[in-house]
Amino acid sequence: MEHHGMLIVISGPSGAGKGTLCGLLLEKDKNLALSVSVTTRLPRDGEKEGENYFFTSVEDFQEKIKNNEFLEWAKVYNNYYGTPREFVEKYLKDGRDVILEIDIQGAAQIKKNYPDAVFIFILPPDLEELKNRIIKRGSETLDSFNLRINYAREELRAIFMYDYVVVNDNLENALSKIQSIVSAERCRVSRNKSLIEFVNRRDRLI
Ligand code: ADP
């Protein structure tokens, strides 16, 4: 019986904890796959090619846009980011659920082309904690820090495009809420095509 996986879009301001939560989610749920994006930003200390991102040049990124290699792409905080189409389509076809950790512009493109996707917005408890988390991560220059904080307000305005909001105050609580959302979405009748086919067949027998 053919079963297609679902797309799970996770967005939120930089430092909200998206990467941390996605990592934990993947450890606990083997049916989930994380889409690794292509980016023109430089690797942070400890980031690995093919694991965190596929790092590339602006020229190569633009070539990939031309070749329609992205499911969606956007310029975020002065760098390009894009979701490789081939990986995602293959996984969905194999029945795996795929997480896209992408910004609000990318989420809007996915919403248009994949209306069945699940959209989750991650919020920090407050702005002070958001700033503390970015500082604690130690990954940004002052300019990049300011860019991320200033953009947070604009990102928040896009929250109404999303289906769910999860406040990442306590990591365990936030993780458990996301797991519940994924679990409930998998139970939607509309996502269980084989069940619908089974019921239809039984109808014909009666
Ligand atoms: P994002 O991917 O949204 O930019 P990260 O996952 O990189 O955010 O998290 C930013 C920083 O905040 C990291 O240092 C991470 O360890 C920390 N962090 C994430 N979630 C929490 C939490 N619930 N409580 C405290 N610190 C957190």
Ligand code: 5GP
């Ligand atoms: P960072 O540089 O902190 O890893 O990511 C910066 C922003 O880019 C985050 O909001 C992240 O969700 C977003 N992002 C990462 N990959 C993609 C992608 O493939 N597409 C889009 N549209 N945004 C992405």
